Each structure stands twice: as C-alpha cells, then as structure tokens.
Amino acid sequence: MRYESEHIEYKSKFTDDIYKEVIAFANTDGGEICLGVDDSGNLVGIEDVDETYTRLTNGIRDAIHPDVTMFVRYILEDGKAIRIEIGEGSSKPYYLKSKGLKPAGVYVRQGASSVQASPEQIRHMIKESDGDDFEGARCLEQELTFKAAKTVFGHYGVEFNDEKYRALGITKNDIYTNLALLLSDQCPHTTKVAVYKDEFCTEFRDSKEFGGSVLKQFEESINYLALCNKTVSTIKGVLRTDKQDYPDEAIREALLNAIVHRDYSFSGSIIINVNDNKLEFISLGGLLPGLSVEDIRIGISQPRNKNLAEVFHRLHLIESYGTGIRRIFRLYEKCALKPSIETTPNAFKIVLPNMNSDDALNEDSSSKSDERISTVTPQMNKVLDYLAEHGEMNEDDLQSLLGVKKTRAYMVARQMKEDGLIDIVGRGGTKKYRTAK
Numbered sequence: 286m287r288y289e290s291e292h293i294e295y296k297s298k299f300t301d302d303i304y305k306e307v308i309a310f311a312n313t314d315g316g317e318i319c320l321g322v323d324d325s326g327n328l329v330g331i332e333d334v335d336e337t338y339t340r341l342t343n344g345i346r347d348a349i350h351p352d353v354t355m356f357v358r359y360i361l362e363d364g365k366a367i368r369i370e371i372g373e374g375s376s377k378p379y380y381l382k383s384k385g386l387k388p389a390g391v392y393v394r395q396g397a398s399s400v401q402a403s404p405e406q407i408r409h410m411i412k413e414s415d416g417d418d419f420e421g422a423r424c425l426e427q428e429l430t431f432k433a434a435k436t437v438f439g440h441y442g443v444e445f446n447d448e449k450y451r452a453l454g455i456t457k458n459d460i461y462t463n464l465a466l467l468l469s470d471q472c473p474h475t476t477k478v479a480v481y482k483d484e485f486c487t488e489f490r491d492s493k494e495f496g497g498s499v500l501k502q503f504e505e506s507i508n509y510l511a512l513c514n515k516t517v518s519t520i521k522g523v524l525r526t527d528k529q530d531y532p533d534e535a536i537r538e539a540l541l542n543a544i545v546h547r548d549y550s551f552s553g554s555i556i557i558n559v560n561d562n563k564l565e566f567i568s569l570g571g572l573l574p575g576l577s578v579e580d581i582r583i584g585i586s587q588p589r590n591k592n593l594a595e596v597f598h599r600l601h602l603i604e605s606y607g608t609g610i611r612r613i614f615r616l617y618e619k620c621a622l623k624p625s626i627e628t629t630p631n632a633f634k635i636v637l638p639n640m641n642s643d644d645a646l647n648e649d650s651s652s653k654s655d656e657r658i659s660t661v662t663p664q665m666n667k668v669l670d671y672l673a674e675h676g677e678m679n680e681d682d683l684q685s686l687l688g689v690k691k692t693r694a695y696m697v698a699r700q701m702k703e704d705g706l707i708d709i710v711g712r713g714g715t716k717k718y719r720t721a722k
Contacts (some may be wrong), residue, residue: 290396290397291313291316295323296321299379303320305381307357307371308353311353315373316394319369330365338367350382351376351460357369378406378410404425411425420464420467420551422462422463423457424465429465431469468500475502476506479559480559511536516530518666520669531637531639534616538564543567543568546589547569549569554570555585566636570589570633572633575587579603652664667686667687668683672707673720682696
C-alpha cells in the first residue's frame with residue numbers, strides 16, 4: 286500500500302479534475318498521477334484504457350494553457366492503468382483555459398493536495414518565467430477592454446486590431462501582457478493632480494484623479510493642466526506680449542516622461558503638484574542603473590517600458606527617445622529660473638518653474654526695466670488693439686467697442702489706468718483714452 290504525497294496523486298477513474306492535478310505538478314516541482322489506482326494505492330484498473338488514453342492526451346493538450354504536453358509522459362501499466370509523469374514546466378503559471386490566468390484556473394501542489402494558487406504566487410511564477418520586464422510579462426487580468434485606446438488610435442489614424450496587438454507586444458502567445466493592462470480601460474494605475482494655495486503644497490485648492498487607459502489619462506491630464514496654466518500679458522510701450530505660466534510643450538513633455546518611463550510594478554499613482562510658483566511631476570521608479578541626471582539632460586535615454594514608448598511613438602505623441610527632457614530645458618533658455626530634476630532609488634521628479642512668478646521676474650534683469658505686468662482681460666485686449674490702430678478713443682467709442690453701458694466702461698477704463706495700460710486725457714465730454722506712454 287502506498288499513499289499520496291507531494292509528488293504522487295492517485296485517481297481511480299478519469300474525470301476532468303485530473304487537469305487540475307497536471308497543472309499543479311507542472312506549476313510546482315513535477316510529479317506523477319496514477320490513473321486506475323485508488324486512494325490507498327491499490328490497482329483497480331480502467332475499463333477502456335484506449336479510450337481513456339485518447340481522452341486524456343487530447344484533454345491535457347486542449348484544456349491547459351500554455352502548452353504543457355512537452356513536459357508530460359504517459360506510461361501504460363499492465364494494460365490496466367496509466368501512469369502520467371509531469372515535469373516542472375518552464376512557462377509557469379499553467380492554467381485551465383476555461384478559467385483563465387487567475388486563482389480559479391491556476392493550481393499548485395501543497396502537500397498531498399492540489400490547491401488554487403494565490404494572486405501573489407501567480408505573480409511570482411510570472412516573474413520567474415517572464416523575467417523583470419514588467420510590460421512584457423503575462424497579465425494577471427485577462428478580461429480586458431480597449432474602448433479608450435481604440436478611440437485614441439483612431440484619432441491618430443493608426444490601426445488597432447489583433448495583428449497590431451501582437452506587433453506592439455499587447456499579446457504574447459494570445460495572452461494579454463501587462464502592456465495590454467496599461468492600455469486597457471481596466472488599468473489600475475492613475476494620475477493625480479493637486480492644485481495648492483501655498484508654495485509648500487499643504488493647502489488644497491482643487492484636485493483631480495484620472496484613471497483608465499494611460500492614453501486616456503494623458504489626454505485628460507493635459508486638458509486639466511491647461512486650465513491651470515494662466516496667461517499674463519507684458520506691456521512695453523504699445524506692444525503687448527502674452528506669456529503663459531508654463532510652456533504648453535514643457536507640460537506635455539514632462540507628463541509624457543512620467544507616463545512612459547514610470548515603474549508600473551509599483552501600484553502608486555503619478556503625482557502632479559501645482560502651485561503659484563511651480564509644477565511638479567513625480568513618478569515611481571528612479572533612474573535605470575548606469576544613468577545619471579546629467580546623462581538624461583543631454584539626451585541619453587534607456588526606456589524602462591520600451592513597448593509603451595513605441596506605442597506613444599507610433600501615435601506621434603513622442604518624436605524619439607531622449608529628446609523630451611532636452612526640449613523642456615530649451616524652452617526655459619530665456620527664463621531666469623530653470624527646470625530641476627530630483628531622483629531617488631524609487632522616484633523621479635521634474636519641476637517646472639512658473640515663468641510669471643515673482644521669483645522668476647525678480648531674477649530676470651530684463652523684467653526690472655520699463656516693463657509693466659498686468660492681467661489683461663479680453664475686454665482690455667479689445668481696447669488696446671483699438672488704440673494701437675486708431676491712437677485714441679472717447680467714451681462713446683469705448684462703450685460701443687465693448688458693447689456695455691457707461692458705468693461698466695468707466696470701471697474697465699479705471700482698472701486699465703491703475704494697471705498702467707492706458708492714459709486718460711481731459712474730463713467730461715472731452716475725455717480721451719490713449720495707450721500709456
């Protein structure tokens with residue numbers, strides 16, 4: 286009499302449960318199943334060995350994924366039983382096709398029993414088989430949808446179908462990879478934007494969290510940050526220059542860098558902090574070994590997520606690897622304050638200074654000349670454009686131009702006078718408005 290153990294399983298007759306046993310042995314250290322033997326190790330035999338053998342071999346081939354047949358050997362015992370020898374597989378985890386790559390379909394050997402694997406065990410097996418390449422590893426979640434990704438791909442005129450899945454690395458042997466998870470509507474990672482009242486980022490003004498496909502997160506984050514990017518007008522003589530707090534392209538490149546190069550093996554979010562002085566982009570994952578801040582500033586790039594970078598490249602969202610950081614610094618060439626980069630072993634932060642902040646203007650010697658800074662409203666812009674063309678205007682011209690009554694026109698003119706945008710000459714019916722000298 287023999288007993289079942291970590292490496293031996295007895296089955297008196299063929300049932301579909303045998304596939305779980307094969308999976309468990311292949312996912313652990315291998316073992317053997319004796320079909321036609323009862324739980325006490327006694328030979329009871331199989332009624333129709335040939336039919337059972339055919340069902341068994343076909344079933345193991347068809348019911349288990351990935352293909353485990355190369356690790357399985359069948360031995361007939363006295364024409365009455367079948368001994369199935371299973372070696373440890375090299376493409377773990379193996380699972381029931383009908384259940385998918387999740388605990389309900391993945392089994393491991395635990396003592397003399399075959400039990401469902403935990404999510405942690407499944408992740409560990411995937412990492413052992415696929416290596417540390419997160420985006421190329423098989424995804425634990427296989428029920429994915431790509432509604433947002435299809436919309437974005439269609440917007441940029443790029444096909445998104447099964448053939449593209451394989452070419453881009455979204456699938457591997459018809460199994461979704463973690464790259465698929467990042468592009469899917471079920472992506473668990475998010476982007477958080479927080480707007481603060483103070484420079485120490487402690488008092489909230491507003492906050493948003495964007496989820497779903499990283500392509501959707503990029504578009505929604507860009508649109509929200511555009512609302513936070515104010516425009517200030519500089520008046521010098523009759524010339525008005527409008528300047529945003531942050532170059533749109535710098536925001537775009539910093540966000541793309543955070544999305545494309547972050548370490549998605551961490552579960553945290555990309556963090557974007559906004560206050561009156563700066564924009565901070567913080568992503569998980571420090572620099573790859575061998576790279577320094579100086580390296581990436583001069584354009585050296587080693588993408589952590591090569592396939593994800595290729596997706597953004599095909600959509601023409603990034604031009605080529607390594608140019609984004611360089612472009613950000615070039616956009617700040619004429620600004621007294623420059624972007625800064627901070628890294629830790631597990632995080633990367635790039636800071637964009639507000640070009641219109643007091644610190645930036647005080648540092649810029651050119652701003653200490655005869656330039657005047659004021660927030661110019663659309664109505665004020667109309668007045669300045671009119672004066673630039675006609676030289677002066679009266680009260681009737683002002684009311685007609687703005688389409689407002691006398692009181693409102695007076696308030697606009699008074700504010701523009703206080704801001705140093707216009708001069709008011711004369712009083713009453715002879716009053717004239719002219720561009721400030």
